[in-house]
Amino acid sequence: MTKISRLKNNTIYFDNSATSFPKPPAVVDAVVDYMTLVGANPGRSGHRMACEAGKIVFQARKNIAEFFGVKSPMNVIFSSNATDSLNLAIKGILCQDDHVITSSMEHNSIIRPLKMLEDRGIISITVLPGDDSGIISTGELDSAKKNNTKAVIINHMSNVTGIVQPVAEIGKWCKKNNMIFILDCAQSAGIIPIDLKSDSIDMIAFAGHKGLYGPTGTGGLIISDSFDVRKMNPLKEGGTGSMSDKTVQPNFLPDMYESGTLNVAGIAGLSKGVEFLNNMPEKLKSVQLHKVTLQKYFIEKASKRIDGFKSYSASSGFGVVSFTIGGLSVSEITQRLSDDFDIMSRQGLHCSPLAHQRIGTFPEGTVRFSFSVFNTIYEVETALEALKIIRDGK
Amino acid sequence: MRESSVILFHSSNYAMWAVDVLNKNNIENKLIPVPRDLSSDCGYCVMVGYDLIAQAEEFLKRENIEFDRIVDLK
Incomplete structure (x- = not known):
């Protein structure tokens, strides 16, 4: 775990659906x-x-x-x-x-x-x-x-x-x-x-x-x-x-x-x-439980705390959350998350134009948070605070 | 392994699989470069003591590991 902490520093990485980071x-x-x-x-x-x-x-x-x-x-x-x-x-x-x-x-x-x-x-x-x-x-x-x-x-x-x-x-x-x-x-x-x-x-x-x-x-x-x-x-x-x-x-x-x-x-x-x-205690059950916990926490808290937050993912999903915040462009959100809060996420169409057409988010797309087993509730909470600041224009 | 046989494979991927199975069944073996007089293939083959080769062959067949042929080394 020492090596993981050294690699991560204070960066929060929520782009694991593209490539997971850090690695074991x-x-x-x-x-x-x-x-x-x-x-x-x-x-x-x-x-x-x-x-x-x-x-x-x-x-x-x-x-x-x-x-x-x-x-x-x-x-x-x-x-x-x-x-x-x-x-x-x-x-x-x-x-x-x-x-x-x-x-x-x-x-x-x-x-x-x-x-x-x-x-x-x-x-x-x-x-x-x-x-x-x-x-x-x-x-x-x-x-x-x-x-x-x-x-x-x-x-x-x-x-x-x-x-x-x-x-x-x-x-x-x-x-x-x-x-x-x-x-x-x-x-x-x-x-x-x-x-x-x-x-x-x-x-x-x-x-x-x-x-x-x-x-x-x-x-x-x-x-x-x-x-x-x-x-x-x-x-x-x-x-x-x-x-x-x-x-x-x-x-x-x-x-x-x-x-x-x-x-x-x-x-x-x-x-x-x-x-x-x-080697995880319950193999993929452990992975699923961790991701469901983070996803549920994020969607439930964001829905309450951030005006205009809309999730396109079920709260019971396995760690992939697409969302928008009314009035803000998805690129603005991800840029501010990266530049001001050192939080990595992905915006846009995620190489899936058909899927965005299906859920009604084409061509603007969404912001996507995708969690790994190394992410924590503390990191999700930090991201929630960052999104609230971005939303409220501070 | 002074008196030995070698098991030749069409691909070294199968040689690696064979080694895994033979090790699991405590059949002493060694990966060696394919002798040029036996085959023009690149890569390696598996050497097994002559006294264990029949057993080795049985284990490979049981796991459906295809091999080219078995040759006794002189």
Whole structure:
């Protein structure tokens, strides 16, 4: 905890949905240890340092596979972030004349690759509006289904409001209708338990640098044990350290989708981030309880104390609060929070124009506070006082 | 491990997985660079004492860890 305090100083960081900060000390130590003690390339050479690097990567695969209920560590494909993973899933699977169902709460990491394919005349898309908060139902899926529908691609937890889609029901529906279910877990990984098998999810994209407390530049795509990888083409080919006598790409996991040297420093840290969550007293229940407590406190107090405060998130959510304060621009609020109070938050559309259209905050957007396990009630109270001062024009 | 066999894999990712499983089952093993006369692959393979190789093979099959082949070192 000493190291965390030193890193944080008096800064209050409420932008954890973008990238979590600070990181657990073990994450930082793992990155430094790799950079200073190991340093070599995994899976290429056969010397001691290369083996050590390979062990770090394997341990990370194993930790992540167990964390998401996948039996084979080989089904964990490392990438740079959730966007990278979603591009692989979307462009690797969808073919000419396929139809895709998605929701109105999507981040641009899903909607932009889909729109690009649509604009090029390759696929068609149906965007389900969902209920007032954007939550979709199996009834809507029934209505949107076409003969050529290949996949349902949605985010698990909104980065704007924190709403959570009913994944188990959607997974069951996809299985029944023989459709591929791709879930964007950029926001939910490390907060909500996810089990690919029990929820009938074919693949999930995750970010390593958010709720899993790893470094930036880490993420991955996890493929269920039952998914046939021949259905997904790689987006890049190249050196994998395997089958080096062949000039064609290997056709097995994970090498098929992992050309080029991996971000071992980042992966070393990510592995420790997952271990950090596994070592919490009640694992993700502890994370959820902490975030719900902070969110509830913030929304309830702000609603009473700050004139014109409006939250677009439920008070029972997992630490993502979008809000506006009547009469003040969101950029003015975040700038004053940063400049005058050293409180970091995010304003605008959060790369999710559809979601803001759905909740009626487009194009101005909202201010977003997103909490981590390292935030405290004291910090929330400090932010409440700061917002009151900004509101009252002092 | 004077009399040993090596387990060759299509990818070093599987070699790492095999080491994890063998260690868990107390099968002494060692990662070594792939001998060039056996394979043109980059990376490493797993060396196991000749007396333990049948057991090692059984553990790998039980965990569905794919390997290329097993070769006795002379």
